[in-house]
Amino acid sequence: MTKLWPFGILPLVSEQNLLSKPCLATITSFCKRKGFVYPSSEIYGGLSGIYDYGPLGVELLNNIKRMWWKNMVREREDIYGLDGSILMHPKAWEASGHVAGFTDPLVDCKDCKSRVRPDKLPGWRLKKDNQSGKWQVLEIGETKCPICGGELTPEVRQFNVLMETSLGVIEGEKMKAYLKGESCQNIYLDYKNVIDSHSPSLPFGIGQIGKTFRNEITLGKFLFKTREFEQWDIEYFVNPSEADTAYKKWKEIRWNWFVNNVQLSEKNLQWRQHTEDERIFYATDAWDIDYKYPWGWDELEGLHHRGNYDLTQHGKFSNTDLGFYDQEKDEKITPFIIEASGGPNRCFLAIMLENYHEEEIKGRQRIYLSLPPYLAPVQAAILPLVRKDEKLVETARKIYDELKGRFVVQYDEQGTVGRRYRRQDEIGTPFCITIDSQTLENETVTVRERDSMEQERVKVGEIEGKLSPLLSLP
Numbered sequence: 227m228t229k230l231w232p233f234g235i236l237p238l239v240s241e242q243n244l245l246s247k248p249c250l251a252t253i254t255s256f257c258k259r260k261g262f263v264y265p266s267s268e269i270y271g272g273l274s275g276i277y278d279y280g281p282l283g284v285e286l287l288n289n290i291k292r293m294w295w296k297n298m299v300r301e302r303e304d305i306y307g308l309d310g311s312i313l314m315h316p317k318a319w320e321a322s323g324h325v326a327g328f329t330d331p332l333v334d335c336k337d338c339k340s341r342v343r344p345d346k347l348p349g350w351r352l353k354k355d356n357q358s359g360k361w362q363v364l365e366i367g368e369t370k371c372p373i374c375g376g377e378l379t380p381e382v383r384q385f386n387v388l389m390e391t392s393l394g395v396i397e398g399e400k401m402k403a404y405l406k407g408e409s410c411q412n413i414y415l416d417y418k419n420v421i422d423s424h425s426p427s428l429p430f431g432i433g434q435i436g437k438t439f440r441n442e443i444t445l446g447k448f449l450f451k452t453r454e455f456e457q458w459d460i461e462y463f464v465n466p467s468e469a470d471t472a473y474k475k476w477k478e479i480r481w482n483w484f485v486n487n488v489q490l491s492e493k494n495l496q497w498r499q500h501t502e503d504e505r506i507f508y509a510t511d512a513w514d515i516d517y518k519y520p521w522g523w524d525e526l527e528g529l530h531h532r533g534n535y536d537l538t539q540h541g542k543f544s545n546t547d548l549g550f551y552d553q554e555k556d557e558k559i560t561p562f563i564i565e566a567s568g569g570p571n572r573c574f575l576a577i578m579l580e581n582y583h584e585e586e587i588k589g590r591q592r593i594y595l596s597l598p599p600y601l602a603p604v605q606a607a608i609l610p611l612v613r614k615d616e617k618l619v620e621t622a623r624k625i626y627d628e629l630k631g632r633f634v635v636q637y638d639e640q641g642t643v644g645r646r647y648r649r650q651d652e653i654g655t656p657f658c659i660t661i662d663s664q665t666l667e668n669e670t671v672t673v674r675e676r677d678s679m680e681q682e683r684v685k686v687g688e689i690e691g692k693l694s695p696l697l698s699l700p
């Protein structure tokens with residue numbers, strides 16, 4: 227393993243990350259037990275496919291999103307940020323094709339009455355007519371229910387996953403509206419506003435992280451498929467003649483981001499090209515970055531070469547000119563769109579699976595989360611060695627007060643120091659700073675690193691300078 231310790235450059239991928247992964251049930255219960263993720267409305271019996279992020283989960287999720295925003299929006303001159311509304315004019319969803327065609331195929335189990343997506347069962351081949359949203363069965367595969375083994379109904383039904391709501395106060399005059407079925411849509415609607423307010427030249431992109439709602443049929447894979455989730459999207463607008471080059475570049479950017487910044491092992495990532503059958507009719511090409519989840523390879527993020535369909539459709543339905551005068555090429559065009567569309571929640575799950583470890587040390591179990599230090603929900607724990615020693619406690623409190631404005635630190639004086647180390651290891655705290663009698667003599671503390679459990683004595687005045695490079699987002 228590339229050593230994190232003594233203080234130095236962060237390893238890109240640690241060897242531990244390559245070890246076999248825990249099962250989904252372990253991660254689900256761990257997340258609940260430690261306050262990362264709770265089932266929503268649990269005291270009322272829960273709500274299928276909806277989750278809340280607890281005190282540690284919200285910190286981790288925010289750090290993941292902050293890193294995406296920093297790397298994909300703030301550090302790029304060609305990307306503009308956006309935070310669009312959840313509710314949009316219903317016509318936008320007609321233009322995008324979602325009202326007619328945002329459908330999933332569905333078969334029912336005759337025995338347990340579960341609803342199952344046949345396109346996710348072995349052997350099935352289906353093709354969607356994107357205009358009507360109808361699924362055509364090309365080949366019938368497994369006909370046994372994956373839940374109870376019962377028989378599935380032969381007819382495939384169409385199920386629109388858009389969630390409806392209504393706007394207005396007077397009954398009878400309410401307007402039907404939809405919760406965002408894909409977060410990127412307001413990027414197309416604000417594309418003209420961004421051009422008018424910021425005068426970008428091609429190529430340029432708009433980046434957004436936003437909530438998405440889908441009435442998903444098949445749930446049960448924890449955060450992988452939920453009915454309320456977030457998406458991060460880059461819609462990159464290019465001259466059609468440069469679309470292929472931009473597509474190649476964005477595929478590289480996103481792959482490298484998952485490997486270098488999220489620190490997912492390349493062994494757990496793969497590219498998968500969409501087949502002709504699954505590719506949406508207007509797209510030139512589509513690839514997914516897949517992650518190796520406990521149930522096998524599945525999508526983490528999609529990279530799509532979308533042509534100009536989105537802008538053309540919204541231009542037509544809104545009667546607005548969404549063309550662009552490309553000054554450099556001296557021509558008016560409708561830009562092609564290269565899209566990188568992923569989800570912070572799936573990324574969160576992949577990070578958990580990748581970094582959860584159980585090991586045995588001297589006959590006792592140690593659980594630790596080897597999170598990249600800059601993503602950890604608690605960055606450093608401040609531990610006075612002895613709780614009853616007033617001088618130690620006073621010094622520890624002082625160090626805590628000095629560091630809390632700079633890092634996310636937690637003060638902990640409960641239990642033996644060994645227990646406290648284990649507690650912090652379990653939630654992924656990369657550094658434990660222990661204040662002992664030597665601190666009072668020479669103003670040094672021990673700093674313990676989570677993965678190696680090695681300790682180093684550091685001068686109090688040097689803690690911030692040493693931790694800073696390791697805890698700052700790349």
Ligand code: ATP
Nearest residue numbers: 442450451452455457525526527528567568569572
């Ligand atoms: P899949 O078929 O794998 O469920 P999709 O092809 O419908 O996903 P897209 O519409 O391309 O997904 O959405 C882009 C990204 O949004 C996905 O790569 C994923 O990270 C995230 N995402 C999509 N659906 C969900 C969901 N139900 N729950 C959590 N994240 C999701």
